[in-house]
Amino acid sequence: MDISIIVIGDELLIGQVTDTNSGWIARHINPIGWNVKSIKVIGDNETEILKAIEECFAQTDLVLTTGGLGPTKDDITKEAMRKYFGGKMIFDAEVEKNVLEVVNKRHLKINDLTAAQAYVPSSCRVIQNLVGTAPIMWFEHNAKVLVAMPGVPFETEQMMEKEVLPQLIKHFCSNEYIEHRTFIVVDYSESALAIKLEKFENDIPEYIHLAYLPRPGIIRLRLTGRSTDKAKLKADMDYLSHQLHDILNNCIISYEDKPVSAILGDLLRAKQLTVSTAESCTGGNIAHEITEIAGSSDYFMGSVVSYSNNVKQSVLGVSSEALENEGAVSRTVVEQMCNGAAKLMGTQCCISTSGIAGPGGGSAEKPVGTVWICAKCGDKTVSERYHFPGTRDRVIDRASMTGLLMLIKLLRDQ
Amino acid sequence: MDISIIVIGDELLIGQVTDTNSGWIARHINPIGWNVKSIKVIGDNETEILKAIEECFAQTDLVLTTGGLGPTKDDITKEAMRKYFGGKMIFDAEVEKNVLEVVNKRHLKINDLTAAQAYVPSSCRVIQNLVGTAPIMWFEHNAKVLVAMPGVPFETEQMMEKEVLPQLIKHFCSNEYIEHRTFIVVDYSESALAIKLEKFENDIPEYIHLAYLPRPGIIRLRLTGRSTDKAKLKADMDYLSHQLHDILNNCIISYEDKPVSAILGDLLRAKQLTVSTAESCTGGNIAHEITEIAGSSDYFMGSVVSYSNNVKQSVLGVSSEALENEGAVSRTVVEQMCNGAAKLMGTQCCISTSGIAGPGGGSAEKPVGTVWICAKCGDKTVSERYHFPGTRDRVIDRASMTGLLMLIKLLRDQ
Numbered sequence: 001m002d003i004s005i006i007v008i009g010d011e012l013l014i015g016q017v018t019d020t021n022s023g024w025i026a027r028h029i030n031p032i033g034w035n036v037k038s039i040k041v042i043g044d045n046e047t048e049i050l051k052a053i054e055e056c057f058a059q060t061d062l063v064l065t066t067g068g069l070g071p072t073k074d075d076i077t078k079e080a081m082r083k084y085f086g087g088k089m090i091f092d093a094e095v096e097k098n099v100l101e102v103v104n105k106r107h108l109k110i111n112d113l114t115a116a117q118a119y120v121p122s123s124c125r126v127i128q129n130l131v132g133t134a135p136i137m138w139f140e141h142n143a144k145v146l147v148a149m150p151g152v153p154f155e156t157e158q159m160m161e162k163e164v165l166p167q168l169i170k171h172f173c174s175n176e177y178i179e180h181r182t183f184i185v186v187d188y189s190e191s192a193l194a195i196k197l198e199k200f201e202n203d204i205p206e207y208i209h210l211a212y213l214p215r216p217g218i219i220r221l222r223l224t225g226r227s228t229d230k231a232k233l234k235a236d237m238d239y240l241s242h243q244l245h246d247i248l249n250n251c252i253i254s255y256e257d258k259p260v261s262a263i264l265g266d267l268l269r270a271k272q273l274t275v276s277t278a279e280s281c282t283g284g285n286i287a288h289e290i291t292e293i294a295g296s297s298d299y300f301m302g303s304v305v306s307y308s309n310n311v312k313q314s315v316l317g318v319s320s321e322a323l324e325n326e327g328a329v330s331r332t333v334v335e336q337m338c339n340g341a342a343k344l345m346g347t348q349c350c351i352s353t354s355g356i357a358g359p360g361g362g363s364a365e366k367p368v369g370t371v372w373i374c375a376k377c378g379d380k381t382v383s384e385r386y387h388f389p390g391t392r393d394r395v396i397d398r399a400s401m402t403g404l405l406m407l408i409k410l411l412r413d414q
Numbered sequence: 415m416d417i418s419i420i421v422i423g424d425e426l427l428i429g430q431v432t433d434t435n436s437g438w439i440a441r442h443i444n445p446i447g448w449n450v451k452s453i454k455v456i457g458d459n460e461t462e463i464l465k466a467i468e469e470c471f472a473q474t475d476l477v478l479t480t481g482g483l484g485p486t487k488d489d490i491t492k493e494a495m496r497k498y499f500g501g502k503m504i505f506d507a508e509v510e511k512n513v514l515e516v517v518n519k520r521h522l523k524i525n526d527l528t529a530a531q532a533y534v535p536s537s538c539r540v541i542q543n544l545v546g547t548a549p550i551m552w553f554e555h556n557a558k559v560l561v562a563m564p565g566v567p568f569e570t571e572q573m574m575e576k577e578v579l580p581q582l583i584k585h586f587c588s589n590e591y592i593e594h595r596t597f598i599v600v601d602y603s604e605s606a607l608a609i610k611l612e613k614f615e616n617d618i619p620e621y622i623h624l625a626y627l628p629r630p631g632i633i634r635l636r637l638t639g640r641s642t643d644k645a646k647l648k649a650d651m652d653y654l655s656h657q658l659h660d661i662l663n664n665c666i667i668s669y670e671d672k673p674v675s676a677i678l679g680d681l682l683r684a685k686q687l688t689v690s691t692a693e694s695c696t697g698g699n700i701a702h703e704i705t706e707i708a709g710s711s712d713y714f715m716g717s718v719v720s721y722s723n724n725v726k727q728s729v730l731g732v733s734s735e736a737l738e739n740e741g742a743v744s745r746t747v748v749e750q751m752c753n754g755a756a757k758l759m760g761t762q763c764c765i766s767t768s769g770i771a772g773p774g775g776g777s778a779e780k781p782v783g784t785v786w787i788c789a790k791c792g793d794k795t796v797s798e799r800y801h802f803p804g805t806r807d808r809v810i811d812r813a814s815m816t817g818l819l820m821l822i823k824l825l826r827d828q
Contacts, residue, residue: 013450015440016627018432022455026429036427039455041436048452055469180428191527194486201487208583209592212486214566222430257430277698277719283705284691284698287719291697292807294773295720302729303719305691305701311716315729345725359708387549390545392708393566404572 001038001172003029004056008067008077009151010043021066021149021156028160032169033176033226033403034062037215044068049080053146061144062172064164067151071114078137079119081148085139087123095120095135098128127167131158138167145171147198166236177230179237182257183221183244186405190214193221200243216394217401220257248307253408260404261289261296268299269410271376273348275407277303278316278341280328281355281371285400301345306337316340327366329354331383334372338383342376349377355386357395371399375406382410415586417443418470422491423565424457430816435480435563435570442574446583447592447640448476458482463494467560475558476582481565481762483548485527492535492551495562499553502539509534509549512542540560541581545572552581559585585591591644593651596671597635597658600819604628607635614657619650630808634671665786667822674712674818675703681825682713687762687791691717692730692755694742695769695785699814707784715759720751730754741780743768745797748786752797756790760813763791763825765817771809789820796824 004027010204011017014103022039029036037060042048049068052391068077082089093179103110117133123151124137127147132155137148147164149156185193194201201210208225223240245252254263268275277286287303290296304315309328312318319341322332338352355371362368367387374383384406388398419439419719425431436453443450451474456462463482470477481608482491496503510532517524529585533545534540538551541561546569551562561578563570599607610613615624621641627634636662637654641647668677682689691700701717704710723742726732731754736746768787776782781801788797798820802812 012437013440013453014438014444016448018434018437020432023426023429023432026427028429030428036429037457038466039427041453043451086534110719182430189522189528191485191525194527195525209424209488211424211488212484213430214484220430222425224428279698282702283710283714284693284701284717284719285705287547287698288696288702288810289698291719291721291771292810296697297775300697301722302725303698303717303721304729305698305705305717305719307705307711307717308715308759314760315716315718315758344729345722357705359717361711390568391572396702396706 001034001062003034003062004037004060005039006052006065007041012041013043014240020153024157033178044074044076046080050084053084057144063146065148066156069150082121083125087121089119090122092118092120099133102133112266128162131155175228176226177233178226179225179233181237181241183252184254185219185221185251186253187251194217216398262293264404264408265293274299274301275349276301276341276347278337278352280353281357282353282396282400285396286351286403301347304341329366329372334374335383338374338376351375351407353399353403357392369395373403375410377410415448416474417448418451418474419453420466420479421455427457434567436523438571443592457487458490459492464498467498470559474578477560479562480570483564483736493715496535498620501535503533504536506532506534513547516547520795531551541577545569555576590640590642591647593639593647594650595637597666598668599633599635599665600667601665631819676707678818678822679707679710688713688715689763690715690755690759690764692751693719695771696810696814698768699810700765702819718755743780748788749797752788752790765789765821767813767817772808783809788818789824791824
């Protein structure tokens with residue numbers, strides 16, 4: 001079954017807020033075997049809302065909306081829904097009771113605006129919002145369904161999971177199954193990978209689809225299959241996964257979709273190793289990426305960001321000879337940084353970087369984007385000179401990703 | 415003028431990737447005085463692409479698309495555009511030359527798929543993509559314009575800024591002048607600020623608009639004026655800016671829209687001071703934010719990310735008594751971290767953090783989201799306990815922003 005999503009809010013059209021609701025809904029609708037056919041982002045504008053509902057019902061039987069249910073003047077979704085589905089605004093004592101409970105839990109007082117949340121169109125069935133004051137509204141119209149949910153991601157996520165999704169499944173009970181498999185691939189450009197997989201791709205059954213999702217330094221490959229025959233789907237997906245494994249082998253660093261820093265974390269935890277970083281041009285971004293993963297304190301001990309040469313010498317023990325003779329952006333310095341941090345932090349593994357992120361500071365010999373990166377595990381050390389194109393942000397991002405991947409490779413080769 | 419955006423890619427409809435292009439475009443289209451009327455997110459599907467173009471042209475004269483221009487089989491935007499605008503696929507030697515340059519810069523080799531990027535619909539005018547291999551295509555149709563751009567955010571952002579936006583402005587050339595003034599305000603909630611500015615807002619001329627753009631910890635206030643009378647526009651904007659300055663005074667930390675870490679950098683440079691950080695729960699993110707600013711090596715010396723208690727003791731000199739008696743998340747520890755890092759790095763200023771980013775590790779006394787933050791400048795030190803709601807990412811973000819703002823206030827009060 002196809003569904004449509006309408007995301008409502010002026011703040012989205014001026015780029016002030018990035019919509020994450022539609023992605024969340026898509027990720028949770030997908031495993032049921034439903035497809036998001038389209039997502040429309042529109043402003044808090046009655047004409048636009050009515051037009052969007054009309055267009056969505058023309059192509060799908062289920063429409064989910066988020067946003068525009070707040071208590072302030074600019075939120076008009078509820079009234080627009082009433083216009084579309086008919087009926088009048090009525091006071092709902094159950095909603096008022098729920099709003100009072102939510103407001104009390106937050107130690108707030110109810111005001112006129114919040115109290116008005118208890119008025120809902122008579123044409124809807126209310127699903128009580130247990131984590132916010134805006135009631136969720138279920139409308140039916142010619143065997144089609146629209147569910148209007150709040151714009152606050154936390155509220156929509158909680159209520160989708162607890163109430164809306166189970167009720168939708170009950171209502172539409174699907175007989176199709178969907179399966180995804182994601183593979184994170186390194187050492188290939190997108191086009192080189194496509195050439196490598198040409199024969200494999202030609203042999204994929206029609207009902208399974210292969211997508212390439214490149215990111216700097218990695219490509220995520222995604223197989224998606226949909227079928228009413230669950231057993232056949234699983235068997236075919238297993239077969240294709242094994243084939244991919246055989247063709248790409250060592251270049252697949254994960255059989256699950258997760259951040260590269262989490263893949264590194266899994267390896268470190270499995271091998272009971274600890275890691276630190278010594279960062280110059282990446283300025284702490286590698287440590288930041290490692291610590292974005294919950295539970296990283298199991299294997300991450302700490303980091304020294306040695307931006308100045310003084311700190312490289314005094315804290316990490318980089319030699320003044322190396323700094324003078326070869327410069328801060330050199331193999332010797334990046335290796336000394338790596339060894340220094342591992343010793344200081346008492347870790348077996350370490351990643352270090354020294355480079356010129358730009359826009360200033362480049363020379364003919366070492367242009368902006370030149371970065372030396374070193375990865376170390378026990379007595380094994382690799383270091384490499386890279387040149388990353390692009391802006392300062394991008395050089396920092398690419399160097400960070402490359403450092404993480406260098407250590408992953410070192411750990412996998414052991 | 416109204417514009418429409420079409421975002422193309424299967425990965426968006428299954429929620430694997432979050433669209434940031436439309437928000438970026440909206441933020442950059444807005445200052446010209448153009449409005450985003452709607453954003454459509456659709457899959458890599460020809461029928462859907464053709465239908466979306468039709469619908470968008472029905473309501474706006476300019477349509478911008480992103481995505482679906484990659485070299486692999488799943489990307490079909492180019493062929494869909496050719497169907498809509500007519501013509502045939504032709505080889506473009508200039509595009510091939512550009513693709514070769516881009517591929518060479520990345521030290522990659524060209525292959526058949528990348529080479530195929532040089533084929534473009536004869537109905538388009540190409541804008542060379544200087545940072546990627548997918549050519550940008552400019553189509554015109556009954557005085558309406560569609561520009562097809564890549565899905566990779568970096569490529570679209572770079573090329574929009576350098577080429578597409580200037581060419582669009584030239585094409586649709588307005589005779590109106592637009593001026594923006596942005597003020598970064600601290601110490602107010604959005605509603606408290608709105609109450610403070612009520613009289614000011616009532617007196618703003620009709621053709622000038624005031625927007626509140628809240629971010630965690632700060633509110634950006636933006637005045638936007640549009641007029642054919644350039645001199646009057648400037649005079650009115652100057653007058654309003656002075657008024658805002660008088661009303662909010664010390665709570666305005668910047669009269670330009672820039673990252674908070676850049677505002678801190680300006681202050682440090684002006685006062686010829688240097689800074690370091692000592693980070694536990696923020697994991698290097700404050701150092702990362704400081705070093706995202708070009709030229710930050712003038713005032714940023716380095717950082718210690720002391721994730722483990724061992725590193726807090728051995729590198730930063732935190733006392734075992736404080737760790738044992740008060741715990742790592744305490745005023746004494748965060749102050750010792752701050753003093754330790756400033757001494758180690760030889761800086762006058764320092765920011766330190768110690769807290770529980772979650773999801774694990776919380777207790778009744780110190781729940782997830784509890785963070786102690788300390789800022790120091792010379793012999794002046796402030797430290798404060800905070801509780802930030804939300805997920806791990808959000809706690810890290812809020813704690814980083816709060817640390818930067820604490821040091822900014824300390825420097826401004828001197």
